[in-house]
Each structure stands twice: as C-alpha cells, then as structure tokens.
Amino acid sequence: MTENKLIITPVGQPEPWLINAATEINIDLAGLTHEVSNYFVNHSINRHGDEKTERDQGQLPISNEDIVLIPEVIKSPDYAVIGISKGMG
16 A cells, blocks of 8 residues: 655745735735645646646646756746735636
8 A cells, every 4th residue: 555645845945025915915825834745746747737738728837847847936936916906807
C-alpha cells in the first residue's frame, strides 16, 4: 500500500504591498504564509498537464517548471485583485 501523506510546502509570505492593500478593505493578511501541497501539484499536473487536452481547450498545459515558478509569481505578480466590487459578476 502506497502512503498518500499530505505534504505542505511554504512558498512565501504576502508582500508588504499586498498586506497594506488588503488592510485597506479590512482583510488581515499579516502573519499568513502562501503554501502548496503535494495534492495541489499532483492535481495540477495530472488534470491540467496534458498538452493536447489543454491546447484543444485553448489553454496552455502546466508543467513542473511552472510549479517551480510559484514563489516568484507570488512575490511579483503581473496584477492582483484584492476584494471584489459589488458591481462585478
């Protein structure tokens, strides 16, 4: 029997700019840590890593190289949405 133990890996803390922006809308991110689990990685690769399936759906497949980039994306995202306006949806 193969053990399927949950393994959680910290990948960084919220950046100060994110903590400050969240605080402005009464969300407290101070002291929190971004994490990924082995379940997340396995799901992402197994369900979204097939090149043909993803391209047929107009998407790019995810790879292990993408997973490795998570800490950098968290540290320096292209953009961030903090809270959702009642007018959206």
